[in-house]
Amino acid sequence: MIGRVKFAEFRRLCLDQPEAEELETWGEATFRVRGRIFAMGAPEGSLVSVKASLDDQAGLVAMDPKTFAVSAYTGRFGWVSVRLSRLRPPLAEKLVKNAWERTAPRRLVRKPGAERPGRRTAGR
Template sequence: MCGAVVPVVTSGTVRGWALELPGAHEEETWGAATFRVGAKIFAVLRAEDGTASVKANPADQAELIAGDPATYAVASHVGRFGWVRVTLSSADPVELRSVVLEAWRRTAPKRLQLALPDDLRALLPRR
């Protein structure tokens, strides 16, 4: 009997998701890849330990951690602002892509948000 293959999220997956967003670019900071819109960071990738930190608000942070404490945790240094640390190997790809998109939306100016393609807009959580 064969089980369903669950896709594993890798650092390359997260990098691709981040860089496909309007106005996003990658910058090396603190020995990690940071993903930004302008000078503002919306995600940090630590490929060497298989984690990412993603911008969220405190309510979303609490919901993510409560829903999957093996994957999500309060991020160090910026967790008090709602950021979450994500263990990539156990992350659900659909959920994490939505979390990355929402982090970008929290960071991007309105003019860039309007440039988001419809297929990506459909992946954003409803507000």
């Protein structure tokens, strides 16, 4: 059986995206590309949120409502809450990559082998 995703793995997936950085905001780790948030969650928590389209959000929630839910406050923009303990690594990677691509500037998304991996920065 494939293992489930822990927050440390989710963080690594986020920071592996080109020009991604981590910044603590609202008491949670937020993952950003050029200042725009594409994912977030608390290291000690069981849920993370990722940016998605409204169609993807609806499909994920319908597919597995025990794993996915419409995010509070940001759900109307397509954000999805994800229960890490039920998430497998291949899907986690796809969700993070999709969230990054929806958030990053088009020129950066189109760039082959885009830039450098992300980094962790101090909170504001």
